Amino acid sequence: MLPRTLEREVMDSMSEAVDYDSMDHSEVNRVFVDDFLEAWADVAGEHTACQVLDVGTGTAQIPIELCRRDFNGHVTAVDLATAMLEVGQRNVQRAGFRKQIRLQRVDAKNLPYPDGRFDAVISNSIVHHIPQPRIVLAEMARVVRPGGLLFVRDLVRPADLETVDRLVATYCGHENDHQRQMFRDSLCASLTVDEVRQFLDELGLPHLSVRTTSDRHWTLMGTPISA
Numbered sequence: 001m002l003p004r005t006l007e008r009e010v011m012d013s014m015s016e017a018v019d020y021d022s023m024d025h026s027e028v029n030r031v032f033v034d035d036f037l038e039a040w041a042d043v044a045g046e047h048t049a050c051q052v053l054d055v056g057t058g059t060a061q062i063p064i065e066l067c068r069r070d071f072n073g074h075v076t077a078v079d080l081a082t083a084m085l086e087v088g089q090r091n092v093q094r095a096g097f098r099k100q101i102r103l104q105r106v107d108a109k110n111l112p113y114p115d116g117r118f119d120a121v122i123s124n125s126i127v128h129h130i131p132q133p134r135i136v137l138a139e140m141a142r143v144v145r146p147g148g149l150l151f152v153r154d155l156v157r158p159a160d161l162e163t164v165d166r167l168v169a170t171y172c173g174h175e176n177d178h179q180r181q182m183f184r185d186s187l188c189a190s191l192t193v194d195e196v197r198q199f200l201d202e203l204g205l206p207h208l209s210v211r212t213t214s215d216r217h218w219t220l221m222g223t224p225i226s227a
Contacts, residue, residue: 005189051119137196
């Protein structure tokens, strides 16, 4: 198994934000939103309106995709990178969702919200940026209301460099050199499913489900606190 190689926690140059935003995330984002909405339907019951927190929103592509669906709610979308949020704000305005999506500059390791503030907390590919993932997982679980949903997806660290090379060629072969390097660095900084399970055990959340859900992703979902 490859050792974890950390990458920078914050991608805060405008060139990085633009490069990230111009990569083709459409299929990954579509599947993320499909899976989240399916999981939300299972836990929502009569509570159809949904206040969502998106942690590590980047350029707000997932909140925009969510609001394009039959979604009854609002999204607070947070990131620590100013440049990402600037691009995200333009994306939100262009998509016409300024009333449904609010962007804020927030550190995922210290969320400025009370316990149980949100019906659902979602996150796509932020955990691998955090040197101490246990902290951000704990914070995300803390702000989910009793009976709410935590839905986190991230890259899974490959077993060897050959697999890294194959994944980069498969999913970023058409991107530029910097974009391919960003994806490579993210794969090498990611966690394994066993590492995520260990963090959940340490946090007293062993009942949350975490499993491999594609050739390059793990997904964590469940209700952190019983209603």
